[in-house]
Amino acid sequence: MIKNPTTPSDTITITLDGQPITAKKGEILLDVARRNGAFIPTLCHLDGLTPYGACRLCTVKVKHGSWSKFVTSCNYPIWDGLEVETATDEVNQNRKLVIEALLSRAPKAPVLQNLAKTYGVTTTRFPNLDPAEKCILCGLCVRVCDDVVGAHAIGFVGRGQDRRVGIHINDAACIGCGACSYVCPTDAIDMESVTVGHFRDRWGEDRPCRYSLMGLLPGSVCHNNYECWRCETDQTIMDLCQPVHPVFVARGIDNAGVRSVIRKMSVMIPPDHEDCDDGSTDEATAGQQSPPSDT
Amino acid sequence: MEPRNEATMQVLTNVADLDALRASLTGPQDDRPVVALCAGTGCRASGCMKVAEQFEKDLDDMGLTDKVRVVHTGCHGFCEQGPLVVFRLGKDQAVADADGNEHTNVFYPHVKPTRVRKLIEATIEQRHTVDQWLYREPKHNESVVAEQDIPFYKHQHRLVFDLNGQIDPTDIHDYIAKGGYQALAKVLGEQDPEGVIDQVTKSGLRGRGGGGFPTGKKWAECRSAPGSLKYVMCNADEGDPGAFMDRSVLEGNPHQVIEGMIIGSFAIDAHEGYIYVRDEYPLAVLHATIALEQAEKLGLLGDHILGSGHSFRIKVVRGGGAFVCGESTALMASLEGKMGEPRAKYVHTAREGLWGQPSNLNNVETWANIPLIINQGWEAFADLGTEGSKGTKIFSLVGKVQSTGLVEIPMGMSLREIVEDIGGGVATGTVKAVQTGGPSGGCIPEPLLDMPVDFDELTRVGSMMGSGGLIVMDRTTCMVDVARYFVEFLKGESCGKCVPCRSGLGLMHEILERICHGEGKLEDLDTLEEVGQWMSKTSLCALGTSAPNPVLSTLKYFRNEYEAHITEHRCPAGVCQALITYRVVAENCTGCGLCVRVCPTQALKGAPKEVPTLDPDTCIRCGACMEACRFDAIVRE
Numbered sequence: 001m002i003k004n005p006t007t008p009s010d011t012i013t014i015t016l017d018g019q020p021i022t023a024k025k026g027e028i029l030l031d032v033a034r035r036n037g038a039f040i041p042t043l044c045h046l047d048g049l050t051p052y053g054a055c056r057l058c059t060v061k062v063k064h065g066s067w068s069k070f071v072t073s074c075n076y077p078i079w080d081g082l083e084v085e086t087a088t089d090e091v092n093q094n095r096k097l098v099i100e101a102l103l104s105r106a107p108k109a110p111v112l113q114n115l116a117k118t119y120g121v122t123t124t125r126f127p128n129l130d131p132a133e134k135c136i137l138c139g140l141c142v143r144v145c146d147d148v149v150g151a152h153a154i155g156f157v158g159r160g161q162d163r164r165v166g167i168h169i170n171d172a173a174c175i176g177c178g179a180c181s182y183v184c185p186t187d188a189i190d191m192e193s194v195t196v197g198h199f200r201d202r203w204g205e206d207r208p209c210r211y212s213l214m215g216l217l218p219g220s221v222c223h224n225n226y227e228c229w230r231c232e233t234d235q236t237i238m239d240l241c242q243p244v245h246p247v248f249v250a251r252g253i254d255n256a257g258v259r260s261v262i263r264k265m266s267v268m269i270p271p272d273h274e275d276c277d278d279g280s281t282d283e284a285t286a287g288q289q290s291p292p293s294d295t
Numbered sequence: 296m297e298p299r300n301e302a303t304m305q306v307l308t309n310v311a312d313l314d315a316l317r318a319s320l321t322g323p324q325d326d327r328p329v330v331a332l333c334a335g336t337g338c339r340a341s342g343c344m345k346v347a348e349q350f351e352k353d354l355d356d357m358g359l360t361d362k363v364r365v366v367h368t369g370c371h372g373f374c375e376q377g378p379l380v381v382f383r384l385g386k387d388q389a390v391a392d393a394d395g396n397e398h399t400n401v402f403y404p405h406v407k408p409t410r411v412r413k414l415i416e417a418t419i420e421q422r423h424t425v426d427q428w429l430y431r432e433p434k435h436n437e438s439v440v441a442e443q444d445i446p447f448y449k450h451q452h453r454l455v456f457d458l459n460g461q462i463d464p465t466d467i468h469d470y471i472a473k474g475g476y477q478a479l480a481k482v483l484g485e486q487d488p489e490g491v492i493d494q495v496t497k498s499g500l501r502g503r504g505g506g507g508f509p510t511g512k513k514w515a516e517c518r519s520a521p522g523s524l525k526y527v528m529c530n531a532d533e534g535d536p537g538a539f540m541d542r543s544v545l546e547g548n549p550h551q552v553i554e555g556m557i558i559g560s561f562a563i564d565a566h567e568g569y570i571y572v573r574d575e576y577p578l579a580v581l582h583a584t585i586a587l588e589q590a591e592k593l594g595l596l597g598d599h600i601l602g603s604g605h606s607f608r609i610k611v612v613r614g615g616g617a618f619v620c621g622e623s624t625a626l627m628a629s630l631e632g633k634m635g636e637p638r639a640k641y642v643h644t645a646r647e648g649l650w651g652q653p654s655n656l657n658n659v660e661t662w663a664n665i666p667l668i669i670n671q672g673w674e675a676f677a678d679l680g681t682e683g684s685k686g687t688k689i690f691s692l693v694g695k696v697q698s699t700g701l702v703e704i705p706m707g708m709s710l711r712e713i714v715e716d717i718g719g720g721v722a723t724g725t726v727k728a729v730q731t732g733g734p735s736g737g738c739i740p741e742p743l744l745d746m747p748v749d750f751d752e753l754t755r756v757g758s759m760m761g762s763g764g765l766i767v768m769d770r771t772t773c774m775v776d777v778a779r780y781f782v783e784f785l786k787g788e789s790c791g792k793c794v795p796c797r798s799g800l801g802l803m804h805e806i807l808e809r810i811c812h813g814e815g816k817l818e819d820l821d822t823l824e825e826v827g828q829w830m831s832k833t834s835l836c837a838l839g840t841s842a843p844n845p846v847l848s849t850l851k852y853f854r855n856e857y858e859a860h861i862t863e864h865r866c867p868a869g870v871c872q873a874l875i876t877y878r879v880v881a882e883n884c885t886g887c888g889l890c891v892r893v894c895p896t897q898a899l900k901g902a903p904k905e906v907p908t909l910d911p912d913t914c915i916r917c918g919a920c921m922e923a924c925r926f927d928a929i930v931r932e
Binding site: 051053054055056059070071072075076077093094097098101102104105125126127129137139155156158159160161162163 | 792797799835
């Protein structure tokens with residue numbers, strides 16, 4: 001029944017909540033719907049990352065003649081004649097259950113409390129297995145580390161209700177960039193106090209600056225014991241890169257201007273770290289097209 | 296591993312070579328009496344390899360080694376009767392039974408090494424059956440001599456399984472002698488890929504792995520998908536508890552699967568193939584590997600197969616044991632070396648599958664059907680079955696029936712025929728329900744058992760064909776407990792990626808546990824239905840969308856049992872331990888003291904020759920006392 005995309009070139013017409021709209025064949029439904037003003041909430045979606053379809057919050061109903069199906073709009077390629085319902089009672093009922101299920105897992109997360117308020121979810125019937133849990137397993141951290149940072153330092157471990165994100169921080173793969181913490185919708189990754197602590201242990205005395213590992217600064221040594229909040233370099237780069245995380249800048253995703261300023265900053269940085277010799281600033285070419293948007 | 300057969304292993308460069316090899320294999324030596332000894336996993340577990348050794352030794356002692364051919368075959372399907380031995384004799388070697396009737400096929404169940412000598416003497420030298428060791432059918436308690444007369448086999452229609460009990464799976468020559476690779480020769484020699492796809496489409500073959508997608512349509516889509524690198528895969532990651540048909544086919548007749556895959560690769564224009572088989576099937580892995588080696592040696596795999604322009608190779612990949620890896624996208628992720636979790640299938644595997652290339656994945660049984668369709672013609676295949684489901688299907692018939700095992704039946708046969716005629720009915724009298732489709736199938740109540748086995752019919756009543764599990768339940772089965780069991784299994788096997796499957800199964804399990812403990816509330820049933828619907832509508836993969844089936848179908852057909860648990864705190868089947876009690880019936884008790892001795896928690900106390908007392912607080916309701924009592928003096932309430 002589903003027509004697969006060939007090339008996303010030809011213009012087609014779909015019906016979005018009763019309104020005919022035009023779009024390109026094979027475009028992703030969520031993008032088209034949001035562009036046309038539909039409100040579809042998401043938790044595991046971030047522009048620029050591989051669609052994942054895990055939270056199921058963006059599920060909508062698609063129809064064609066007598067055929068209908070619930071699909072996740074974040075990864076559904078559209079085709080001519082498709083009818084889409086983004087906010088009917090039936091669709092919202094599915095969303096409410098997703099919110100109810102996630103709320104039981106991470107009841108204190110503001111993003112879930114807001115969603116619960118929007119959709120009128122007041123209680124949850126799902127059991128809470130770990131009151132300290134904050135992670136909702138959206139996988140944004142895993143994908144940002146894979147797709148943007150390219151470090152592949154974290155991944156999922158376990159299955160079913162035992163599934164969790166494994167942060168193999170002692171593994172040499174992590175560059176301490178904190179992008180995982182930055183994209184996390186529920187603040188489940190405590191970068192400064194926990195993760196950097198592991199990072200500190202791994203490097204011992206000759207610690208390279210996080211920003212040199214990200215490729216933003218020529219190889220330099222951290223003299224602040226990874227207490228980044230005290231570090232002038234950290235503050236300057238963070239300010240320069242606002243509102244995006246520096247690693248996105250490092251990967252060429254945002255703002256060439258910021259990169260040139262950072263390069264100039266390298267004069268203020270203390271002597272080079274032996275293992276991280278220069279040349280590292282020009283590699284910011286990873287092929288991501290769009291900056292991250294809000295979740 | 297070299298085949299035992301002394302025929303050559305030279306590369307076959309064309310179809311004539313294959314025909315010549317086949318002709319050389321059907322010579323006079325095959326008139327010897329055959330001892331077909333089941334060496335499948337089931338019979339191995341019951342000690343068939345010791346029986347095999349004994350046959351070798353005794354035949355040697357009797358100087359009959361050259362006069363009798365012993366074949367270690369694959370699974371015959373009747374595993375509960377193992378180790379199985381079938382004597383297949385020529386007309387002039389027939390044996391007489393007690394009534395003087397002659398037989399050329401004699402079936403012996405439960406063969407022990409100590410019985411081997413006598414079996415050989417009786418069958419080969421004295422030419423009569425050993426009546427006390429023959430199979431006795433449970434319904435009338437009469438002995439049956441020939442395999443084909445046993446009700447369990449008589450009502451089956453064995454096509455895919457036909458060669459399983461006849462050939463040695465580790466010897467390619469056995470398969471070739473029985474007409475193996477003839478379909479491949481026909482396809483490569485005379486047909487074009489479109490013609491092959493056309494035949495498969497017209498045959499009406501649908502995927503046997505559970506989805507029931509039309510195979511020909513899948514192949515056509517993969518063939519027409521843009522891309523020069525295409526893959527063909529065989530799904531042998533059978534994970535349903537109690538189901539083992541794919542294992543038995545791959546173990547017992549790997550070449551039929553391989554032949555099907557080569558034909559498929561030709562139709563699709565793929566040059567690389569994978570057999571993804573679970574590592575818990577060591578014999579299937581071994582036999583598939585041996586079969587691939589032998590097929591390569593004969594040039595049936597590799598470059599320019601049988602002198603044609605088609606080249607194809609297959610690798611065996613062992614799965615790591617996750618149930619979800621039987622799902623197509625999770626299987627491919629696992630093949631690619633990633634974590635075995637599913638992804639969205641909005642773009643078909645036929646277009647973007649393994650490593651993003653057009654790919655075709657079929658189940659073991661589907662592949663094994665392909666050579667049959669080519670050999671017999673699609674018309675013969677399409678003649679069998681119902682409007683929407685053609686051919687045969689292998690089921691793993693288990694549960695409370697008298698005869699359990701693997702059964703191959705034509706589509707359209709009724710569930711009642713399978714249970715009553717093949718399975719011999721249930722010992723307790725009446726069937727309560729039949730659960731089809733593995734852990735995520737549904738329970739079909741007794742009044743619906745006359746429905747035909749058909750993909751669409753089973754889905755219509757809230758169950759599914761699945762890969763072919765068939766569990767028969769009677770009055771001693773608690774339907775709430777059944778739902779709880781399957782949900783527990785699926786909860787442990789859910790990958791946890793998507794919210795509905797991960798959280799939904801967690802909540803369902805929690806509720807069902809409570810109901811089984813008599814702590815359920817009536818509104819729990821609404822929650823189960825609501826969450827079940829949500830899961831089936833919005834889960835990411837088929838594991839999640841079908842996982843609520845056991846709950847939803849039992850709620851639909853056996854709601855009264857749920858209500859009895861909740862409102863009356865009673866388990867009608869007497870299964871849920873928290874809701875049952877045992878009582879000593881003083882008038883029946885003889886004071887033998889057996890129950891007191893078997894009680895593991897000393898809950899039963901009493902001096903010899905006295906009626907014992909039962910302490911309900913110490914009793915763990917294991918039922919050991921009731922089983923031990925010979926005077927019906929302990930009852931479960």
